[in-house]
Amino acid sequence: MKFTTLGRITAALLLSAVSFGLSSCSGTYTVGFLYVLSSRGSATDPNGTINEYGIDYQTGSLLTLASSGQSTEGRNPTNLVVSPNQKNLYVINHDDSTIQWLKIGTDGKLYPQKVTQLDGIFPTGIAISADSGYMYVTFTYRKTSLTANSGPGGVEVYKLGAPDADGGIAIGAAVTTGGNNYFPVGLNPSGIAVGPNLSNTSISDINNAACVTTPANCSSFVYVIDQDPTTFNNLLVFKRDIGTGALTPIGNTVIGSAASQGYLSGVTASSVAVAPRGVFVYVTDSASNQIIGYTVNGAGALTAMTAGPFATGSLPVQMTIDPRGKFLYVVDQNDSNIAGFVINASSGALSASGTGRTVLDGTRPTCVTVENALGIYLYTSNFDSGNVSAFQLNSTTGTLSKIRNSPYPASAAPSCAAAVANGSHATELIQ
Template sequence: MKRLYMLFFSALAFTTSQAQNKFNLLVGTYTNTCQSNGIYVYEFDANSGNFKLKNSSENVLSPSYLSASADNKFIYAVNENGTQSTVSAFGYNSKSGKLNFLNKNVSLGADPCHLINDSQNVIVANYSGGSIAVFKKKADGSITEVQQLVQHEGKGPNAARQEKAHVHMVVFSPDKKFVLSNDLGMDKVFIYKYNSASKNEILTLKGSVDVKAGSGPRHLTFSKDGKFVYLVQELDGTLTTFSYDKTGSLKLIAETSILAKDFKGGTGAAAIKISPDGKFLYVTDRVDANNISVYKILKNGSIELVEQQSTLGKGPRDFTIDPTGNYLLVGHQYTNNIVVFKRDKLTGKLKDTGKRIELCSPVGLIFTKI
């Protein structure tokens, strides 16, 4: 009898672990280049790397980047459409993958390209507008009109790309006391104090740090312990390491390049993410490079290159790592697919599984619980 119980509980534990390793993969797309419904929801099995389409939105205009609420009940999306850009809120049924449109409001800045949210606010980076827009959340998950607009003013030495401010990202500090924002046009990272409950002064400027002139800061990520920040610069492929302390101060401690020594051609560094265990850093590069660099993160926060390999597509705009750390998925804006790589958790190295999710112009990828 005892053995039967053990077998039963072992089987139950196995079944539970199998179920726990299934997640929803949400993909935001551009809808102006090929046929797309907007946001797609796939069930992804982190044990096998298999996937299946569960649902999609209907007639949502270019929801390129997405952000899920902490309670998994709402999804927020930017709608990139030049000066007519908006930000949308959706109810989200994670079991069915169904998205229920709630409302949208103008972003008050052209081409929003990134956003974050917490229980009170949705904060958006307007790329062409060079501004940060803050929306309040209503009880039903919908958003108010913009309650605060923070406008950046300035430019950089690259006349073609830095003719004015270009806010490319907003990210919460680990303790949610600050919001960091990269400005590609100004070669600066701004640090704002975050006053979540304020009505219209949610963000107040604490300071900023300069990076190399003409480098164009794009995306950053915090180390797992919150003591370091890794920033990739789009225009020249610089990868910068900062130390970070709880007062919201960044201090530059190292710089390297994601470009191979013999590389010649166009570069356009894109996304930067850390593995769930905090041990490896991944960075994508576009234009002619179309590759991903893998770095090991050492205990002192420094990094060392593990490998660099092709993403097997063109325009690797964004990628994501499943919550178990088993797989890394790269979305290709121009070859219209997502390439599924298997991750070696010990070395950080990537191996092509041969699995491809085919869809129009994938741009932003996030995982949520089911």
């Protein structure tokens, strides 16, 4: 959005009275943009759609963009990820086994670029390394010459290209191992998270550019959750080669020809998250209504938090950690609420934040995200009610307050959401 000269002067006068200056939002009231997937197509168009919203700087309220409702160019989109430079959006289409790449314009509009066909079948999770070097996608079945749905799942790793003039990052070739275009995991992988690049000598050095130029001086770890009903140890840990993107199982992780095992994840692992500094890892167990927490040592091995597991509401399905690493929020699908936790900076232990559990103004939440420009606006996608709930979080206590006019309408059956910052901000939290 662009202002006339008079509009810019008026806006500057209006915002001079508030604590955040207009300059911190690049001359616009839009602090960021929110993208919400709609997984259900129609009789005439089976593909999903992407809802596009502008996030108001002062209130966190959502304004539907004129371009909203673009096709995902694939059926049943279930997950999405934003590139670290905030210029690209990638969507996985579960039923078509594809990845859609879209550029994000300065006005928040999405510009479709390319659709990549996966080698595996039915993707479930997607993540990008903090250095923008590689993309990681979990899938349910491996292809063989005998049948399309054979064997346990895997992780496809793609080399990402250098940013173009618009910041666009194309999906490159798949990383191969042992003649395959995937790294094997176990049965029914349901999610993935990539930790930051950590210096091997300084615990305070996170995502330093030197990690890319000299990968041997740094470490990065990848976490995959399976849903193998024969074991409770479905959290798999891999060391990520920063230079090649390749994955090597470490710690308790043992990859078998069919089943694989790692660390305790409960009965049904539904999501996995890594704290911004890479020292804590959390897994939601949707069957036992709990979060299992781990601390990460320098070699990547995990140690269970003695204060855990941490109780949630009914059927926790997805969680997020705020950009400051202070709070964790999880959506409880059966209760249609969101639970907030304070993260102990030393131990990683979770305790109820502010008001604890907050009832949503939508039903059957599927995803939760916090925008990373100011880090104070939180949104959930609500599958059954077809809308988006919006809250402002207190950066001191983690308490959630409903944003005026919430919930906001979305297309049918929203499955997940992600936010990007709009330009540069004085309070920007992007690393």
